[in-house]
Amino acid sequence: MQQSLERLIALLDLEEIDVNHFRGNSPNEGWQRVYGGQVIGQALVAASRTVDRDRPAHSLHGYFLRPGDTSVPILYVVDRIRDGKSFTTRRVVAVQHGKAIFNMAISFQTVEDGLAHQFDMPNVPAPEELEDEVSLRKRWAEKLPPEYRNAFTRERPIEVRPINPYNFFDPTKSAPFYNCWMRARDALPDDRRLHQCVLAYLSDWALLDTSLIPHGISYMQQNVQSASLDHAMWFHREFRADDWLLFIQDSPSASGARGFNRGLIYRRDGALVASVAQEGLIRLR
Numbered sequence: 001m002q003q004s005l006e007r008l009i010a011l012l013d014l015e016e017i018d019v020n021h022f023r024g025n026s027p028n029e030g031w032q033r034v035y036g037g038q039v040i041g042q043a044l045v046a047a048s049r050t051v052d053r054d055r056p057a058h059s060l061h062g063y064f065l066r067p068g069d070t071s072v073p074i075l076y077v078v079d080r081i082r083d084g085k086s087f088t089t090r091r092v093v094a095v096q097h098g099k100a101i102f103n104m105a106i107s108f109q110t111v112e113d114g115l116a117h118q119f120d121m122p123n124v125p126a127p128e129e130l131e132d133e134v135s136l137r138k139r140w141a142e143k144l145p146p147e148y149r150n151a152f153t154r155e156r157p158i159e160v161r162p163i164n165p166y167n168f169f170d171p172t173k174s175a176p177f178y179n180c181w182m183r184a185r186d187a188l189p190d191d192r193r194l195h196q197c198v199l200a201y202l203s204d205w206a207l208l209d210t211s212l213i214p215h216g217i218s219y220m221q222q223n224v225q226s227a228s229l230d231h232a233m234w235f236h237r238e239f240r241a242d243d244w245l246l247f248i249q250d251s252p253s254a255s256g257a258r259g260f261n262r263g264l265i266y267r268r269d270g271a272l273v274a275s276v277a278q279e280g281l282i283r284l285r
Helices: 002-012 036-048 133-143 146-153 192-202
Strands: 015-018 021-024 057-064 074-083 087-096 099-109 158-162 177-184 224-235 245-255 258-267 272-284
Touching: 002 036, 002 192, 021 036, 036 057, 036 074, 036 087, 036 099, 036 192, 036 224, 057 192, 133 146, 133 158, 192 224, 192 245
Parallel strands: none
Antiparallel strands: 015 021, 021 074, 057 099, 057 224, 074 087, 087 099, 158 177, 177 245, 224 272, 245 258, 258 272
């Protein structure tokens, strides 16, 4: 697991090739397109490299424009829009084959004290009482061809333990909610920005799938086309991505071949650390 976590850290450690220009690569894991969370995380890394370290990100808003190609590097171009007294704004465009595949606006803020409140964390089973998602997938994927089975059951640097497991290989209709615990499988360096980038990577893990649950369908089916269209995230409080985080997800609406999804992310002590919203394409062919 230490090796896979080191690969994740290396994935987020972009190469600076010129002023405001960074290059990132994708892992060769058998997927046809780049995982959306990877592009979000790498874009946040690129923007963070141009901002003073005492200003963590507090929000990001991105749009997926084209599928990412896993076989070639991604160029991230940062536009330093504004450096204010309290807030810093950046825009990042991810480019492949001369075309934009993703763009994102990120806002950073100096750390301040102020009014505070939050929704209480739901009462859910502890992660130690739940089964690892990899173990669940290994049982569910027994009927898949070996080439797909290996991709879906590979152990990853991120550990996920679903509270209400949903079998995407044999879907059934149920309420549009999906909750899980998640964390990096091994200790991360004490770098607040790295933990934000890892959580950004995690935040796209199963969010769009929540809008498929009430219809009893899955991205695994040949007649279903799904893809993230946009992604927004707000960071509220400090956290560690290598400690257990509770990801509460729901899908209030689906219409026009699009599914809308929301997420709240809590520390184990009940503090709300981040919120997420996303709309994605869910098209029946």
